[in-house]
Amino acid sequence: MPFFVTGLINHAVRHLTELRVTGSMSAAEGVELALASLGAAQALIGQAVDEVALVGRADGVSWAQVSRWADIPEDELARRVRDCHRIVTL
16 A cells, blocks of 8 residues: 555544644634544545555456445546546646
């Protein structure tokens, strides 16, 4: 597995572990901080999923298998992975 995928996952975990919503924050501040951290983590994890799926596809794993393992509809996953590949190879 590419080393940078591990980096993406580690970065996502850091976003989650550094999330500290305190009782002294207003609801708006807490929600903003939580959503920003969760959104960043989700984006990084999504990129990691796309990269891992791309590696799997390059090694001959079928879209159906990758889709089932990722629990993402096959068409959606294929589109995401193709978009990721297109961006990476620009």
